[in-house]
Amino acid sequence: MGDVPKYRLYKWVPNWGLPSISVACIQVEAYLRLGRIAASAEDCTNSSTSPSGQLPALEHGLDLVEGVGDEFASARAIISYLRSHGSDLDAHLTTVQQAELLAFAALVEAKLEPATLYTTWCEAESYNRHTRAAFAAGLPLPLNYWLPWNQQRAILRRFAGTSQAQVYEEAGKVYAALVEHLRSTSGKGSYFFGSKPSSLDAAIFAHLVFHHGAPVSAPELRRKLSEHPSLVAYVERISREVFSVPLPTAPPITSTAWAQRAEDSNTSPQAQRERRELSAKDKEWRRGNQMWLTVAGLAITAYFLLSGQYIQFSTDVDFDEDDINDEE
Numbered sequence: 001m002g003d004v005p006k007y008r009l010y011k012w013v014p015n016w017g018l019p020s021i022s023v024a025c026i027q028v029e030a031y032l033r034l035g036r037i038a039a040s041a042e043d044c045t046n047s048s049t050s051p052s053g054q055l056p057a058l059e060h061g062l063d064l065v066e067g068v069g070d071e072f073a074s075a076r077a078i079i080s081y082l083r084s085h086g087s088d089l090d091a092h093l094t095t096v097q098q099a100e101l102l103a104f105a106a107l108v109e110a111k112l113e114p115a116t117l118y119t120t121w122c123e124a125e126s127y128n129r130h131t132r133a134a135f136a137a138g139l140p141l142p143l144n145y146w147l148p149w150n151q152q153r154a155i156l157r158r159f160a161g162t163s164q165a166q167v168y169e170e171a172g173k174v175y176a177a178l179v180e181h182l183r184s185t186s187g188k189g190s191y192f193f194g195s196k197p198s199s200l201d202a203a204i205f206a207h208l209v210f211h212h213g214a215p216v217s218a219p220e221l222r223r224k225l226s227e228h229p230s231l232v233a234y235v236e237r238i239s240r241e242v243f244s245v246p247l248p249t250a251p252p253i254t255s256t257a258w259a260q261r262a263e264d265s266n267t268s269p270q271a272q273r274e275r276r277e278l279s280a281k282d283k284e285w286r287r288g289n290q291m292w293l294t295v296a297g298l299a300i301t302a303y304f305l306l307s308g309q310y311i312q313f314s315t316d317v318d319f320d321e322d323d324i325n326d327e328e
Contacts, residue, residue, distance in 0.1 A: 011055055021134045164218070182231070
């Protein structure tokens with residue numbers, strides 16, 4: 001990645017020895033790295049520091065790429081954008097391989113994404129010890145309790161009626177299928193479709209490195225993954241060879257597009273005025289975002305104080321299906 005970065009990736013901060021606390025952010029970063037796409041990164045302690053209000057997000061010139069839905073939808077939208085702008089990791093695949101990629105990508109979305117969400121947000125002990133602290137680090141009181149707690153509630157509802165054993169059993173089946181595919185390509189290269197990486201490698205690596213190394217990863221999930229040494233070796237090799245050096249830190253400006261205009265000595269006076277106007281609007285947006293966080297925090301605090309309703313946050317609370325049913 002010796003080229004001047006033309007993409008700017010906004011992602012959740014690194015932690016736990018991983019490139020990010022978010023698997024979706026790791027997936028986008030892996031795609032950029034595997035494709036040798038020149039990019040810089042801005043590590044965000046909360047989603048409000050992203051221009052889109054979402055993480056991951058990608059800035060390219062005047063384009064700001066985000067998804068509709070959760071963080072994995074954002075990752076897919078970003079990768080689709082990169083493909084359409086000449087950085088398609090799957091361009092070399094045959095028709096048969098393209099079909100296989102679609103099948104495995106569906107498995108990742110249907111089975112590995114739920115396992116990642118469950119182990120991050122639904123395991124009470126790891127949530128209290130690791131998840132809340134990681135995702136609340138950049139938030140003021142009481143938002144550092146409220147927002148992670150609210151996210152946890154939403155994900156618990158999503159898994160209502162589904163047991164931990166079911167979620168991890170399905171993930172284990174995907175591990176086994178991936179091993180079989182790797183075995184079929186042994187001797188042909190280091191990736192799932194031979195010597196060149198694909199978008200599938202970015203997605204698979206993101207989940208597996210998280211399941212393998214994150215402290216929020218459930219022992220049962222780690223055990224199932226450790227039963228497949230070839231997958232562990234695959235993850236460790238990509239970590240060593242592709243993620244050994246951090247992405248360049250994004251310059252301390254609010255937009256890559258505006259910075260490029262500032263550095264262009266041939267910029268017309270009119271364009272310079274437009275740039276200044278855009279920069280001022282962006283600064284105003286960021287100030288407004290910070291004010292919103294403060295006002296929201298005060299509003300939530302006032303609500304609880306005036307209504308006499310208090311949320312108890314305890315490290316020994318265990319959320320289960322009965323909790324969800326009671327609330328509903």
